[in-house]
Amino acid sequence: MKLPISLVVIAKNEEKKIAQCIESAHFLDDVVVVVDQSTTDGTAEIAKQKGARVFIKEWQGFGPQKRWAVEQAKNDWVLCLDADERISEEMAEELREKFPHLDPETKYYFPLAAFYMGRWIWHGGWFPDFKGRLFHRKYYQWDLATIHERVVGGAKMGHFLGPIEHYVFDHFSDHIETNIRYARLLADADEQK
Numbered sequence: 001m002k003l004p005i006s007l008v009v010i011a012k013n014e015e016k017k018i019a020q021c022i023e024s025a026h027f028l029d030d031v032v033v034v035v036d037q038s039t040t041d042g043t044a045e046i047a048k049q050k051g052a053r054v055f056i057k058e059w060q061g062f063g064p065q066k067r068w069a070v071e072q073a074k075n076d077w078v079l080c081l082d083a084d085e086r087i088s089e090e091m092a093e094e095l096r097e098k099f100p101h102l103d104p105e106t107k108y109y110f111p112l113a114a115f116y117m118g119r120w121i122w123h124g125g126w127f128p129d130f131k132g133r134l135f136h137r138k139y140y141q142w143d144l145a146t147i148h149e150r151v152v153g154g155a156k157m158g159h160f161l162g163p164i165e166h167y168v169f170d171h172f173s174d175h176i177e178t179n180i181r182y183a184r185l186l187a188d189a190d191e192q193k
Helices: 018-023 043-049 062-071 089-101 172-192
Strands: 003-011 028-036 053-057 077-082 085-087 106-110 112-116 119-121 131-136 140-142 151-153 156-159 164-167
Touching (some): 003 018, 003 089, 018 028, 018 043, 018 085, 028 062, 043 053, 053 062, 062 077, 062 140, 077 085, 085 089, 131 151
Parallel strands (some): 028 053, 106 156
Antiparallel strands (some): 077 131, 085 164, 106 131, 112 119, 140 151
16 A cells, blocks of 8 residues: 655756655555756656656746645645655655654665765765655645755654765766756855845
8 A cells, every 4th residue: 555645856967866756655545756846868758757747837946846846746645856856665664664654754774875976975974964854744744945945833842863865976076067057046145135
């Protein structure tokens, strides 16, 4: 039996990673992928082939995009991942075990395990890097920050030990390009204040 949790993902040009993200959620009964309308690759088609409900939406910034994506979920319990993240086997097992006992007023955090340029990074502040990704949408929601968004709502926190696997960058050039993109987004956000 699948768990009544909706996996919610926003994506842009993620055709190389979206299939693995969706496949890792095979035990959840709903997958929502919101694809940025400026995407130029096969992200949407691959997500559909993998069984996701796919929506195309104009980019509004990270927080607004994720908030809208959560609103498309079939379930009140949502697990939000980035397209380059996957549910580890340990995390899946722990979710199955703990789901019947989850508290809707608690936001649940998971350690983030980073796979960076061909290897796992277990030091230097990269691990465990806990992220709040599982929540009940009647009590929590993404804020409206265009960058460095976070889940806001109640004050209760819970933790899982099974990690989210984050396949960060394949090449150093990817890291540099991402840093430049985020610097531009931060500058734009500052200008709009």
